[in-house]
Amino acid sequence: MSNTFWDQRYSGDDLAYGKAPNDFLSSMAERFPGSGNALDIGAGEGRNALFLASRGLNVLAVDQSAVGMQKAQKLAQERGLALRAQAVDLQDFDAEPHSFDVISSIFVHLPATLRAAVHKRVAAWLKPGGVFVLEAYAPDQIARGTGGPKDPLLLAPLEVILGELNALKIEHQAALVRTVSEGRFHTGEASVVQILARKS
Numbered sequence: 001m002s003n004t005f006w007d008q009r010y011s012g013d014d015l016a017y018g019k020a021p022n023d024f025l026s027s028m029a030e031r032f033p034g035s036g037n038a039l040d041i042g043a044g045e046g047r048n049a050l051f052l053a054s055r056g057l058n059v060l061a062v063d064q065s066a067v068g069m070q071k072a073q074k075l076a077q078e079r080g081l082a083l084r085a086q087a088v089d090l091q092d093f094d095a096e097p098h099s100f101d102v103i104s105s106i107f108v109h110l111p112a113t114l115r116a117a118v119h120k121r122v123a124a125w126l127k128p129g130g131v132f133v134l135e136a137y138a139p140d141q142i143a144r145g146t147g148g149p150k151d152p153l154l155l156a157p158l159e160v161i162l163g164e165l166n167a168l169k170i171e172h173q174a175a176l177v178r179t180v181s182e183g184r185f186h187t188g189e190a191s192v193v194q195i196l197a198r199k200s
Contacts, residue, residue, distance in 0.1 A: 001149075003089075006065035009185075010045055015071075017044060018183035021051035022106045024135040024194050028172070029055060031196060032131050036101030039125065041090060041118070042108030046072025046083065049104075053081040057102060061085045062093055090118055098127045105134040107147075107186070109154040116164045123167035126199040132168060134161065138175055138191040146188030147180060158193040168197035 009016050025048055032038075035056055040049035043061035045068045053059045053076065061072050066087035076083035086093075091114060103122050110118065122132050137148035139155040149155060158175040173195050180190040 003064050003066070006044075006063070007067040010065055010068040010071060014183075015045050015047065016183050016185055017047060017107075018181075019047060020182070021048050022135060022182065023178075023180075024192075025104055025106055025133055026051060028131075028133050028196050031171070032057075032133075033101040033129070036127070036130075037099060038102040038104070039095070039100045040104045040106075041093075042105065043072060043085070044068050046075055046085065048106050049083060049085075050075055050079060050081055052102060052104065053083050054079075059083055062088050062090070064089045090114060094121065095125045097124045099125050101127055101130045103130070103132045105132070105136070107136055108134075109136060109149045111153060112156065115156065115161075119161070119164035120167075123165070123199065126168075128199055130199045132165070132195070132197045132199075134193075134195045134197075136161070136193055138193050141191040144188070144190060146190050147182075147186035148190070156193075158195075161193060161195060165195065165197050168199055170195065170197050172196035 038052045038057040038059045040061045043049045043063045049059045049061035069085040069087045072085045180186045
């Protein structure tokens with residue numbers, strides 16, 4: 001989806017996916033390092049990045065939407081949180097190896113080639129002991145109509161994503177149906193995949 005699509009989605013005064021962090025992200029937070037650097041990819045309007053910042057992490061939020069990143073910065077200021085935000089396409093984003101203690105990818109749906117490349121980079125970006133947390137819609141989500149892409153090429157089953165993360169130790173994996181309630185675009189029973197992985 002284009003920058004223009006996301007800029008339009010985030011242009012309203014409300015928050016497209018709500019204020020609260022993703023349920024899976026927050027449920028895994030006790031497994032994260034309590035300090036250090038974090039990266040939230042596909043950060044949208046910043047709800048998950050701000051959650052990580054509230055836990056004492058030094059967070060970089062990246063998203064292709066400049067509008068979303070501006071809203072994230074504004075929210076950070078309103079909440080008294082430090083947040084670095086960068087409007088960049090993941091095709092063009094890179095970081096130094098061993099840069100991050102936590103990397104989050106929440107409902108980030110990419111073409112297969114780019115997704116695999118990003119997941120390979122994630123393994124390099126993490127510090128030893130660092131954690132990667134992912135929740136995404138599964139391919140059969142398309143039939144539900146409760147959120148997510150309409151293009152099946154942007155959705156991957158659990159086993160494909162696990163294969164892309166084979167450089168990491170998988171601590172949690174699940175493919176399930178759960179109720180997602182995140183703003184007006186993610187609402188209802190949803191087919192999702194969930195992963196928590198750690199770098200040795």
